[in-house]
Amino acid sequence: MPPAEEARLWTLLDRLTDPEIPVVTLREMGILRALRRGVDGQVEVVITPTYSGCPAMDQIADDITATLRADGIGGRVVTQLAPAWTTDWMTPEAREKLRAYGIAPPRCGAAPEGESVIQFAAGGRPAARHAVACPQCGSTNTTETSHFGSTACKALYRCLDCMEPFDYFKPI
Template sequence: MSQIAPQRPPEQRSQLLESEQAALWTALDELTDPEIPVVTLREMGILRDLRRGADGRVEVVITPTYSGCPAMDQIADDIQATLAREGVAGRVVTQLAPAWTTDWMTPEARAKLRDYGIAPPHTAAACGPGESVIQFAPKSGAGRADGSGATARFGMPTLPVACPQCGSLNTTETSHFGSTACKALYRCLDCMEPFDHFKRI
């Protein structure tokens, strides 16, 4: 009579993932944002967790940057392809709560955005209370004459956006929607270069 191999106890099955995590994270760290290819999913804060599900399969947890983001299907496909290439049976789990925020971006992501010509979002520390929600309605007015670049939205002052080309704060928003819904189009009034600004969420 053939012998049946003993099943690993649950604690050993969970420990198996611990030994795989370093290799899997390294492989997943190669995946970049389809819309901003200079930053990785992990740097953007989209890649949230790597765990083993109750059925023993690896789960990669992602959180979309905003509802309806068209890049999420491509991101999920890229992750599945990476897992398959690593010989891992896994799935992608989309987690909506807590909601993604630009505060999850790493300093490396912000620096890469700036080098790529995109003004990164302001940090929570820079904004303070009351400046943490993305605005989808366009604001009126241009940069202030004092060169600060600060404008007002619904009577609330907003922080100036530094030009990623020359660093000037003398900038103005020309369109509330840039190349994607999460970015706004700005123009520098000093070097006159247009640029995208990643809105703070």
């Protein structure tokens, strides 16, 4: 794809926001993975879901298709499952926008070097967790109240200093 055409397409698609978190764009979230031409010459927009079964993916695909069509571009959305999406693909801008919106962003580097994202409890005790900062006051004196928040990719927390509840975007 010629660089000018690719830049034009990215400019169009950069307006699209996550249907569940309208302050961040699909590209900032790392959901929009690539632009390419299919063997038939059609524009293909490659997306990767944040997790399998994410209910927003159909809306995301529809929004992309509608955006392309509104600009007279024939194209399709291709869902790519591997490599699996990770919160490491979120841009620093997305993390800051989440925080400003009231959602604690995932820590950078979902799994530190040599450590698995999946952690098992030793001896039946919960694995130690990192501190989650409150997006309202910045305190790390917080507690998880539910492992599932407003969506499956978020957990519900409460700040024990300002007492405000907030979502935490789980690192994947």
